[in-house]
Amino acid sequence: MTLLSDSPEIVYLDHAATTPPDPEVVAAMQAVLGPGGTFANPSSIHVAGRRSRRLTEDARAAVARMLNVEPRSIVFTSGATESNNLAIIGAARQRAHRGRHLVTMRTEHKAVVEPFGWLEGEGWSVSWLDPAPDGLLPAGALEAAMRDDTALVSVMHVNNETGVVQDIAAIGELCRSRGILFHCDAAQSAGKLPLDLAGLPVDLLSLTAHKFHGPQGIGALYLADRPDVHIAPLMHGGGQERRLRPGTLPVHLVAGFGRAAERSRERMRDDLARYRKLNDRLWRGISRLPGIHRNGDPATAFPGILNVSAEDVEGESLLLALEPLCVASGSACNSQTGEPSYVLRALGRDDRLAQSAIRFSFGRGTLPADIDFAIGRYRRAIRHLRAMAPPAAA
Amino acid sequence: MTAAGPYNPRVLLHFATPAHAGDLKRRYPVELEGKAADSASGSRVVLAAGIDRQVFREVRFRVFGCPHLVAAAEAWCHDAEGRSVTAPCAPAVTDLMALLDIPVEKTGRILVLEDAWQALLKQLDREPITEPTTARHDQQ
Numbered sequence: 001m002t003l004l005s006d007s008p009e010i011v012y013l014d015h016a017a018t019t020p021p022d023p024e025v026v027a028a029m030q031a032v033l034g035p036g037g038t039f040a041n042p043s044s045i046h047v048a049g050r051r052s053r054r055l056t057e058d059a060r061a062a063v064a065r066m067l068n069v070e071p072r073s074i075v076f077t078s079g080a081t082e083s084n085n086l087a088i089i090g091a092a093r094q095r096a097h098r099g100r101h102l103v104t105m106r107t108e109h110k111a112v113v114e115p116f117g118w119l120e121g122e123g124w125s126v127s128w129l130d131p132a133p134d135g136l137l138p139a140g141a142l143e144a145a146m147r148d149d150t151a152l153v154s155v156m157h158v159n160n161e162t163g164v165v166q167d168i169a170a171i172g173e174l175c176r177s178r179g180i181l182f183h184c185d186a187a188q189s190a191g192k193l194p195l196d197l198a199g200l201p202v203d204l205l206s207l208t209a210h211k212f213h214g215p216q217g218i219g220a221l222y223l224a225d226r227p228d229v230h231i232a233p234l235m236h237g238g239g240q241e242r243r244l245r246p247g248t249l250p251v252h253l254v255a256g257f258g259r260a261a262e263r264s265r266e267r268m269r270d271d272l273a274r275y276r277k278l279n280d281r282l283w284r285g286i287s288r289l290p291g292i293h294r295n296g297d298p299a300t301a302f303p304g305i306l307n308v309s310a311e312d313v314e315g316e317s318l319l320l321a322l323e324p325l326c327v328a329s330g331s332a333c334n335s336q337t338g339e340p341s342y343v344l345r346a347l348g349r350d351d352r353l354a355q356s357a358i359r360f361s362f363g364r365g366t367l368p369a370d371i372d373f374a375i376g377r378y379r380r381a382i383r384h385l386r387a388m389a390p391p392a393a394a
Numbered sequence: 395m396t397a398a399g400p401y402n403p404r405v406l407l408h409f410a411t412p413a414h415a416g417d418l419k420r421r422y423p424v425e426l427e428g429k430a431a432d433s434a435s436g437s438r439v440v441l442a443a444g445i446d447r448q449v450f451r452e453v454r455f456r457v458f459g460c461p462h463l464v465a466a467a468e469a470w471c472h473d474a475e476g477r478s479v480t481a482p483c484a485p486a487v488t489d490l491m492a493l494l495d496i497p498v499e500k501t502g503r504i505l506v507l508e509d510a511w512q513a514l515l516k517q518l519d520r521e522p523i524t525e526p527t528t529a530r531h532d533q534q
Contacts, residue, residue, distance in 0.1 A: 314436070316460040320401070320409060352436060388415045388464070390429070390440040390456040 010324045011373050015211075015363035016160055016188060016305055017328055021256065022213040022364070028259040029215060032252035042249050043240060052251045059258025063220055066191065066261040067205070068198045070225055075241045076249055076257075079219035080187035081111040083206030084154075086221055086245065087183045088115040090231030091152045091204065092124060095181060099149025103127045105137060106346045109160050112185050116154070133348045134297035135164030142174055152181045157195075158188035161343045161359055162296030163305030165189070172201030181229065187211055187219075191264035192271070192304060197222060203229045209253070213364055214260030218253035221245075271364055275303040278362050278371050282306055285375030289382055295344055295357060306360045309344070309353040312392060313385045318356060321381035325374055328359040402495040405465040412464060414454050414471035418444045422451060428514025430506045437463055437503040439510040441471070445518075448479050459503055462496045466504050469494065470511070479518060484511050 012020070021029075032038050032055070040048035042056045057071065064071040077083045092102060104116050106128050120126045127145040132138045137155060146153075153175050158165050168184050175182035183204040189195060190205075191212025197205065203226070208219035221244075223229050231244065238246030264271075279298075283306060286292055291311030310318065319329045340354035349357075360374060401409070418425060422444030431438045437459035444452040453474040455467040473485045487508050490496070496504060 312458070314459055317409070317464060320461045355436070388412065388456060389458040390438050 010326050011370050011377075012326045013360045013362065013366065013370065013374055014326045014328050015366070016163075016359060016361035018210045018216060019213045019363045020365065021210075021215055022260060022263050024263055025214055025256045025259045029252045029256040032255050038251055038255075040251075042251060043238075056249050056251060056254045059254045059261075062258035062261045063207075066195070066265050067207075067222060068196045069222060072242075073223055073225050075221045075223065075244050076254060077219045077221055077241075077245055078217055079210070080109075080185065080206045080208035082245075083208070083219050083221040084109075084111040084183075084185055085115050086234055087204040087206060087231060088112065088152065088154055089119065089234060090244070091181050091183065092119050093232040094230050095151040099147070099151045100124045101127070101147050101150045103129065103142065103145050103150060103153045105129045105131060105155055107131050107135065107159055107161075107164075107343045108154065108156050109185060109187065111187075112154055112156065131164075131346055134300070135159060135162050135295075135347055136297070136300065137166055137171065142171060146174075146178055146180065150178070150180050152183060154183040154185065156185040156188075158186070158193065158302045158305075159296070159343065160188050161305075161341060161357075162307045162347070163188075163301035163303070163361075164296045165193070165300050165302055168202060169200055172203075175203075176201045179228075188305075189302065191261065192268065193302060194268065197224075204231070209257040209260050212260055212264050215253050215256040218250065218257045220257070267364065272303065274366075275362050278366055278368065279303040279306050281368060281371045282360060282374060283308075285371070286378050289379055292382075293349075293353060295347065295349065304362050307344075307357055308360075309349060309357045310382055311353065311356075312389055313356045313382055314389075315340075315355040315357065317385055318358060318381055321385060322358070322377050325377045327374075328361070329357065400497070401461060401465075404469075405461055405494050405496075408465035408468040408494075409461045412455075412468045414468050414475075415456070415464075416454055417456075418442050418452055418454055420444060420452060422446050426514050426517045428510040428512065428517070430509030430513055432503050432506045435459070435500075435503045437506050439463070439467060439506045441467075441507075441510045441514050443474070443514055445479055450474050450477050450479065459506075460500065462494060462500055463503050463506070465494050466490050466496065466507055470507050474511075484508065 038052045038055050040052045042049060042052035060074050061071045064074050102124055104112060116126050129141050129145060155166050155171050157168050172182045181203045184202050185206045187206060187208050190207035203224045205222040210216040233244045235246055240246050293309045295307040295309055315329050340351045341357055344354040344357055424445040426443045428441045440456040442454045443450050453471040455471050457464050457467045469490055470485060487504055491504055
């Protein structure tokens with residue numbers, strides 16, 4: 001049986017790792033980079049600089065509209081990893097006088113886990129909360145972890161591996177009632193799920209453009225316009241971005257980010273409805289195989305992600321056998337390690353199921369035909385690898 | 395490791411078309427099996443050999459493991475076939491890893507192959523290689 005040589009064209013179902021830029025985003029960036037483009041430094045006061053400034057402020061307004069907040073609450077960064085670092089380390093430093101206790105979950109992205117780990121090494125105390133088997137933060141767990149010296153709570157909105165959606169409204173309310181700053185990593189939800197921050201008790205929120213058909217290399221940190229929401233900068237060297245993130249703004253990336261935000265506002269409702277259909281179609285197709293398990297609660301998960309584990313199949317071999325289907329084994333950020341996903345292990349999956357997990361994630365261009373291809377490829381790969389495997393007792 | 399990615403072309407070929415995967419296709423006067431596992435990676439290997447007139451006529455594998463282990467098992471079985479049982483030299487793991495560009499951190503799981511082969515050879519010591527004068531090919 002030849003697994004790899006036919007169907008040479010790729011089918012891309014790894015949109016939780018990154019998405020192809022929308023053609024209108026590309027056009028917006030080309031208008032900046034091409035002949036006669038708005039190349040000038042937006043901090044310059046001459047006419048060319050003012051044009052760039054106008055363009056970046058228009059983009060900031062577009063991102064702000066997507067979140068229903070004021071433009072001045074948006075600070076551009078290089079992406080969600082930087083936003084998370086800036087929010088977590090910046091808030092911890094700024095609020096060290098209040099206390100040196102922090103709270104987060106074990107299922108956060110490494111861009112949150114590692115800044116917290118770094119702070120732990122610097123003397124802060126961190127409470128790491130375990131999820132329930134459905135991936136959600138258990139009721140009462142956060143309140144039980146809170147202390148008088150808690151300075152910051154960070155809980156992600158949509159999990160990057162399972163798509164589990166946390167109740168950030170309830171978490172934020174609890175934090176606000178105790179005067180604790182609440183940060184949310186929304187890298188997987190911004191531009192994909194409605195986020196009305198005017199009505200949500202979120203103080204700091206990280207997002208990135210490339211997860212919703214914008215360019216790579218640009219993101220933002222939202223800071224609520226409230227007197228107690230202050231963070232310390234991590235970098236120094238200029239007054240840009242309210243002195244929180246110095247450095248010349250990449251005008252073409254900012255322009256692409258703004259256009260991606262506008263497109264998301266236009267398309268979000270339709271995109272979500274399509275993702276639900278694609279998710280159902282894929283699960284129906286692959287769950288007919290025996291020994292297939294869905295990771296995360298489908299009732300509450302973001303429909304753009306479907307994470308499944310297979311019994312008696314080795315994860316790395318499965319990933320290769322699925323080619324030219326492009327999917328993720330665990331999250332793309334830690335798939336190089338070969339370790340079973342720490343997120344799935346935190347959900348109670350044993351190592352054998354966690355290591356066989358495949359994450360399918362959909363984007364604006366995903367078609368039903370792509371799902372049908374994925375179903376066929378997955379079923380074939382599972383059968384092939386199981387046929388090659390020794391009996392479980394061997 | 396190649397510039398094109400983590401798998402060299404031989405690994406891709408062996409993984410996609412593992413000619414020696416599965417069970418023995420014929421019956422042999424002497425049939426042996428060796429098993430081994432690596433708890434760290436969860437890898438498991440079963441090797442089966444069919445011996446006729448003192449020669450490994452057919453060697454097959456079953457593997458639960460990564461693509462490198464699958465490819466290594468395929469190469470191993472291919473190499474072992476045709477060898478005499480009186481000189482059953484296995485390919486050196488280091489040679490196999492060089493041939494397939496297997497990352498050094500995977501050495502543990504590739505050694506499972508050697509363990510399975512050694513387990514198989516131990517049975518050879520116990521099995522009397524007293525074969526009929528005519529090979530049993532009636533079921534081929």
